Amino acid sequence: MPGNMNKGISARFMNGAIPAALLAAVRSGRPLIHHITNSVTINDCANITICTGAAPVMAEAPEEVAEMVAAAGALVLNIGTLSATQVDAMLIAGRRANELGIPVVLDPVGVGATRFRTETAQRILDTLDVAVLKGNAGEIGVLAGTGGSVRGVDSGGIAGDPIETARECAHLTGTVVSMTGAVDVVTDDSRVFLVRNGNPAMDRLSGTGCMASSITAAFVAVADDYAVASAAALAAFGRAGERAALEARGPYSFRTALFDELAALTPDDLAGHARIEER
Numbered sequence: 001m002p003g004n005m006n007k008g009i010s011a012r013f014m015n016g017a018i019p020a021a022l023l024a025a026v027r028s029g030r031p032l033i034h035h036i037t038n039s040v041t042i043n044d045c046a047n048i049t050i051c052t053g054a055a056p057v058m059a060e061a062p063e064e065v066a067e068m069v070a071a072a073g074a075l076v077l078n079i080g081t082l083s084a085t086q087v088d089a090m091l092i093a094g095r096r097a098n099e100l101g102i103p104v105v106l107d108p109v110g111v112g113a114t115r116f117r118t119e120t121a122q123r124i125l126d127t128l129d130v131a132v133l134k135g136n137a138g139e140i141g142v143l144a145g146t147g148g149s150v151r152g153v154d155s156g157g158i159a160g161d162p163i164e165t166a167r168e169c170a171h172l173t174g175t176v177v178s179m180t181g182a183v184d185v186v187t188d189d190s191r192v193f194l195v196r197n198g199n200p201a202m203d204r205l206s207g208t209g210c211m212a213s214s215i216t217a218a219f220v221a222v223a224d225d226y227a228v229a230s231a232a233a234l235a236a237f238g239r240a241g242e243r244a245a246l247e248a249r250g251p252y253s254f255r256t257a258l259f260d261e262l263a264a265l266t267p268d269d270l271a272g273h274a275r276i277e278e279r
C-alpha cells in the first residue's frame with residue numbers, strides 16, 4: 001500500500017492492514033508536524049509525535065510560522081492556552097498551509113467554556129480549510145450546535161446521539177470530524193468509522209486529547225483520505241493505551257508506558273488489533 005492512499009478505500013470493516021500501512025508510512029516518511037499549541041501539553045505532544053515516527057516542531061511567532069509550516073507535512077492548531085498573538089500566528093500559518101495543500105488539524109480545546117475560545121474556534125473554521133477537527137464529545141457538540149458542554153477542557157457530554165452529532169458537525173464545518181471518547185467517532189458526514197481501541201486510563205491523564213491530535217496529524221501527513229487516516233491514528237493510539245494499561249500501576253506510570261508502547265507499536269501488531277468499524 002503506498003504511503004499516500006487514494007480515496008478509494010471503501011472497506012465495510014476497515015481491517016488492520018490499512019492502519020498498519022499508514023503507520024509504516026509515517027515511520028518511513030518521518031513527516032515534520034508543525035504545532036501551534038498550548039503550554040500545558042506541548043512537551044507531551046512533541047514526544048508523542050516522535051513516538052509515532054514523525055518529527056515535531058513547535059513554532060508560534062507570527063514572524064516565522066509561514067516559513068516553518070512550508071516545510072511541514074501537517075499543521076496542528078490547538079487552542080488550549082490561546083492568546084491573541086497565538087491566534088494571529090494560527091491564521092498566518094493556516095493560510096500558508098492551505099496555499100500549499102498542507103493538511104490542518106484543529107483541536108478546539110475547551111470550546112464552549114469561554115467566549116474567546118468559542119469565537120476563536122469558529123473564526124479558524126470560517127477562515128481556514130481545516131482538514132480534521134479533532135475534539136472530545138462536549139467540544140464537538142458545542143461546534144455542531146446540537147448541544148454539548150465542557151467544564152474547563154473536559155467534556156461535559158452531548159445532548160444527542162454521538163454519531164449524528166459528529167456527522168452534523170462534519171456537515172456544518174466541511175471537515176473530517178474526529179470525536180474522541182470511549183468509542184471514537186470519525187466521519188466526513190458521508191462515511192462513519194467507529195474506533196473501539198483504547199483504555200479508560202487514557203481519560204484520566206491530561207494531554208491525551210492533545211496527543212491524539214498530534215498523532216492524527218502524523219497520519220494525515222502521509223495519506224490523502226483524512227477520514228481513514230484519522231481513524232487509523234486513533235486505533236494506533238488506542239492500541240498503545242491498551243498495552244500500557246497492562247503494565248501501569250497508576251496515572252503517571254501509565255503515561256510513561258503510553259509513550260513507550262506507541263514507540264514500540266509495530267505495523268503487524270496494529271494490523272492484528274485495530275478495531276475500526278465502518279457504519
Ligand SMILES: Nc1ncnc2c1ncn2[C@@H]1O[C@H](COP(=O)(O)OP(=O)(O)O)[C@@H](O)[C@H]1O
Pocket residue numbers: 135136137153154155180181182183184197198199200201202203207208209210212234237238
Ligand atoms: N473511556 C475511554 N476508553 C477508551 N479510550 C478512551 C476513553 N476516554 C478517552 N479515550 C481515548 O483517550 C484519548 C483522548 O480522548 P478524550 O479524553 O475524549 O480527549 P480530551 O482529553 O481532549 O478530553 C482518545 O484517543 C480516546 O480514544
Ligand SMILES: Cc1ncsc1CCOP(=O)(O)O
Pocket residue numbers: 038040041080081109153205206207208209210211
Ligand atoms: C488542562 C489544560 N488546560 C489548558 S490546555 C490543557 C490540556 C488539555 O489536554 P487534553 O485536551 O488532551 O485533555
Ligand SMILES: [Mg+2]
Pocket residue numbers: 109110135136153209210
Ligand atoms: Mg482535548
